[in-house]
Amino acid sequence: MRRASSALVLLALTGCERPSALVVCHNGNCADPHDVSRDDTVEALRASLALEVDGRPPFDGVELDLIFDDGRCWYAHDANDLAAGADPAEAAALLVDHLRANPAVEAGERFVLFLELKPQVGEPDRFAHADCALTLMTQVRTTALEVGYDLDVIFDSYDPALLGALQRRPDRPVSDDRTRIRFAADFGIPAPVGSDSQTLDAYGGLELDVASIHPSWTTHTLLRALRSKNLDLSAWVFDVTRETLDVIESLEPTYIVTGQARLLRRWLDD
């Protein structure tokens, strides 16, 4: 009895269980030491996929950026630095190898493929951009299902027109009993500090399943509206501090997209 009471007191003092969230390796770059200049590079992706915590990958999925520029699709982070980028097929091949080397250990285990379609500059070719994302998805999806994973494929963008280009295709991807096809609107750092974010009503007429947010940059008014629309939250967590961990506990996001996958995995599993 006394032991049970002590356990209750300890629980009250230490808080509740950690939230359950799927950890996603941000920009295919979550190896230590974290260097953002290596975001969306093949080298960083290779190093990240080699990470382990207790013999398993520390993340449940990977986020990759896709840029379409001058008639060509790139796995890259910055349209002004495409020399650091690569053919998306290279990234897909690395993911396929990773999945084969790390098959699901239990039924229902989920792998997350987060594909960010970067807003295009110049003359847009959104259909080709969407094609590129679908090709990458198909390559990874086949293997993920083969090795026992259920799959979340999330197409996300700051540009509603790019999500529209995916959703309005006659061959748009659809969910099945093992694959969830999801669409995410990105709400980054708001103006005047940031310049990418659109307002929520800019995504009108689109199907949305997920909202990607910076937890420490999102007003309560927007958060409540996202909750009202029953959108899952995906939280970008770049700097792991006491404040960001508090926010994760408060928001309970479905996905945590981070460059510090090992740290977040250990914290979530603690």
Add this chain to the structure above:
Amino acid sequence: MAEPRRCYRSPVRSSVVLAVCALLGASAPVAAECDRDWHAGVNLRTEFGTHPVRIDGGARFGRLDLILVLDPMFWTDGAIDVDLLATWRLSSAGWGALGGWRPSSIGLDEGRQFQHGLVLGFVGPLPRLGPIRVSWGFEVVSILVKHGGGLPTDTIGTDLGDDINLGMFVRFDHASSF
């Protein structure tokens, strides 16, 4: 020696205001109770209960201060957070209770969603910056109802962090007697 400023210029108005003060249960010295001023300034915060920079203005009648807070940052994300507040001074040092209504709205694909929050808290003075009056406030905001935007109406939520939020703000304002 300059004559002390009279609180009320008209005996009739003075009587009325004194009566109001008495009805309101004022207990501090009458001269302090019945000072009146208008004020305008900025309302700043670092957490995201509202946009971080808002403009406030209002009028103080003795212990009672009526404040309207407007949101010039509506263009950043399509959300607007407005406050209609009243503070009631409880001590001669300037500490007071805060209460009011925070109607927020945000554009969704089928119109705007409105979120109505009850604001409760307290305010206190900080050292003046020359002619600028500085005050600090702590608030608890509870969302009472959300409606519009083509979504079902939600009433009183109890999720800490979603429907009930804690916040602090600092106000810098300039006041002028009237």
